[in-house]
Amino acid sequence: MRVLIAVTHLLGAGHLTRAAALARAFAAAGHETLLVSGGVPAPMVRRDGLRLVQLPPLRIAGTEFSTLLEPDGRPAESALLARRSALMIETVTAFGPDAVITELFPFGRRALAHEFLALVDAARAGRPRPLVLASVRDILVASTKPARIAEAHARVADLYDAVLVHGDPALVPLDTSWPVDAATAAKVRYTGYVDEGTVAPPATRRAGVLVAAGSGPAGLVLLGAAAEAARQRPDLGWRILAGHGVPEAALSGIGRELPPGVLGRARPDYRALLAGAAVSVSQCGYNTAIDLLATGTPAVLVPFEAGVETEQRLRAACLAARGLARVLPESELTAQTLVQAVEAQAAAPVPGPHGIDIAGARRTVELVESLHGVGPARRGSVPATDPAFAVIDRALDSVAARGGRVPLFWRDDDAIAASPKLDRLVGLAEAHGIPLLLAAIPSGIEPSLQRRLETAPGVRVAIHGLAHSNHARPGEKPAEFGAHRPLDIRIAEAAAGLRIARARLAEATVLPVFVPPWNRLAPDLAAALPDLGYCGLSAVPGPPVPGLRRLDATLDPIDWRGTRSLRDPEALLTGVADAIVRAPEQPVGLLTHHRVHDDALWSFVAALIAHLVRHPAIQLLDLREHFGVAAMDMGLKASKSRVSQIARTG
Structure with a gap:
């Protein structure tokens, strides 16, 4: 990608330091990066490896952010401000970025709104239109005037694709300092804190x-x-x-x-x-x-x-x-x-490990790559702009022409613990605002999974059987809940799966949705699930089950019987398009397995999601709404009653 980052620091150098760190992170990932700086040059900010455009600099006195000054203290004249805007427009036109990132604006820098809007307008006039992203720190200073806050929200809604919040909601969510409205919240993507400091080895002795x-x-x-x-x-x-x-x-x-x-x-x-x-x-x-x-x-x-x-x-x-x-x-x-x-x-006691995410530079690059649908060249990858996607576009265009919408959801199986691959999965889902149904193996859930999900509000956990154990006879297809064992044993294990997940994870995170391992489930157990407190079922497309709302996977990109890497991308995309044409009202259900993904699979999934979510015919499913909040409440009561009964009868 070609990435342009625009920043003007007026008081300290923190804004420039963070923007420069992001610029270096993009450059290190192989992207051509341009940093446009409008503040007074700061000697302590690293500029090595950066391509920099310096605007005629501005500063302020004290905290008077509305009064812009030249470096010598004179009030900035309109001619200087006009030169800055013109240079902004010339720069973006000549550079032709794929992504434009405005630091703090539109949540701040109101005195410089004219030049930031000129930059954004010039960028949006490009073909193809680049991503336009806001970059803000963890905490903002909200105006006391509601009209100014509403103005910022309107600009986000009209002009921006996402808001990159360089913080960790585990420490401080953005809405602690800024009254985020629903539309803006949908565009917020947390990156973690942007740290580019050197790694200092622990001192043998602290002093002074x-x-x-x-x-x-x-x-x-x-x-x-x-x-x-x-x-x-x-x-x-x-x-x-x-x-x-x-x-x-x-x-x-x-x-x-x-x-x-x-x-x-x-x-x-x-x-x-x-x-x-x-x-x-x-x-x-x-x-x-x-x-x-x-x-x-x-x-x-x-x-x-x-x-x-x-x-x-x-x-x-x-x-x-x-x-x-x-x-x-x-x-x-x-x-x-x-x-x-x-x-x-x-x-006082020395603080222990804090768990706050400070990998924000890398995560920012990954989020923007995902939003743009590109990344480093991968074996078997399909860029989001590849002609192979045209077959899906035609199918979605036909739905949109009839005023229809195609539901989309994402399920990932076999979760047990936090890991870099889980971070990549959650980051990709957050980058596109896709609710993720994470099927966790109850008996394998480790404490780290709950800690990771505390900072992933868009993830809901489904019950992936009990232990993901195969009980099928030799030569038969593997299954944990097939008709190979007595029904009462399978009922007890399905009940135990829900009970264990709720005990090891936050209750608000867990959905009473059953995901049978290997997507195989005997009809007698499916009929028993509602009595155990389950209100949903997710497998592969199958017949309806009274008392359960289904949401099934339709697209698994892994070649399980061959390379265990990416299946033929063109065949996958053609299959998705055919399914949309046949039954546009049926959800497209992407099924992934993050623990076994290689680069080819990650690249294809990122490109596919980036392409789908941009089409106006795609409707992202709200998982809680689909499975029914009222049904969940009833299911919880039924589950506790049923589990108590099983405990009493052994």
Whole structure:
């Protein structure tokens, strides 16, 4: 792909740091990447390997984001703003991107709306039209004016394909800081935190207090308090780092009477220093929080709160709530309170593993690849633009011409635990907003599966038998719930599968839907499932079962009897198209097995999904709605009653 990322940082350098990290991640994955920067160049932001277009730079004073200034402090004139917009349009036209990513806009940078909209309009005029994506950090600062929030939502609805949220909802969901409406929520894709810092080896011994106060003058209050604390308690071993945006005169005043080596400028080896510090003292900007998550250093956080800024305070509170930091409000900051907080944090237990996702750079690339329907060249792959997809387009076009919709759902079998392949599966589903029915083997479910699903709200778990054990006789097709054993034994095992899944996974995640291993199920057990609390059945297409809602798989891309890799792509696509023509009202059910996928299968599935979801005739099924929430509630009561009866009778 050709990827253009547009960013203008006005206060600190965090926005530019994150955008540059994403640009390098795309470039490392083989995509031609262009970073358009509209802020003042920041010397600490890595530019190696980047293709950069620098607009005439702008900045602000304090937190007055509506008043744009030139670097020398003069108000930005309309001619300069016009030059920036013209350069935006020229750049996007000449580059011809496949994906355009606007950092923070349309959720922020209202003062620069004219140039961002000019960029988006120029991009959308391209043929083929590129993806248009918003890139935002984990926490936003919402306007107090509802009209401005509504304006941002309208721009997302009209102009954007997705909103990439560079955070982990396990720490802080976006709607904690921004009133996300339903339409915007459907376009949100969490990437995890974007970390491109170096991996610092664990220190053999932690010592001293490391203070860092951001990249600009917003950290002057913290720097002053830390310097005074270092004068009062030099025995704590202070090292204080000021950003390169702090004026030299201000830094000299702060550093009076401090021993050499205590106060200095920000350094590229900051993370290594942090890994060896006994306590960290800092604000709580995005990149600072990631440094703390990466090193596990005990932290005292003094969030920046000038003006209407609430971002750092909220992030600090979320970290503190998980035992990862101690918060000292800026309004209470003095040398004495800082020393007290440092000593208290040094004496506190060291935080354990936090489980917060900081692989956001890689995940962002994968999400955009999936949305665009491409990836690295794969054996047997079919790009989303391949002519082979024309047969499906013709079938869907005929449905759309009649005003019809073709339901689509995705089921994946044999889940038991978290893994990189499960991450890839969930990431692909989230990238396209497809609800995923994950068939888990109850007896094999490990605790890591529940932890992973806590951050995958679009995934629902179905009951994949009990142990995925084959009880068929030699020479017969494998089955766990065929007619090979007494019915009462199979009933007890089907009941146990539902009971175990509910015990090992969050109840809201589990759907009482039975997925028989190998898609084989004897009719007598199918008839008994409603009495066990099941309200749904998913196998391969078969006859209706009273009391159960069916949702069956129709497309399995694996060549099980041959290569166990990808079947002939053209035959697969032709089969899907024929099924759509024959029965457009029947759902297209994609069936995958993430644990055994190779690159060819991943590539085909990604391309197929990307192509299908873009067609207006496709309707994504809501799994809870399809199987019926009321039926689930009734099923839960029936299941508990039936399980109790089985327990009593043995």
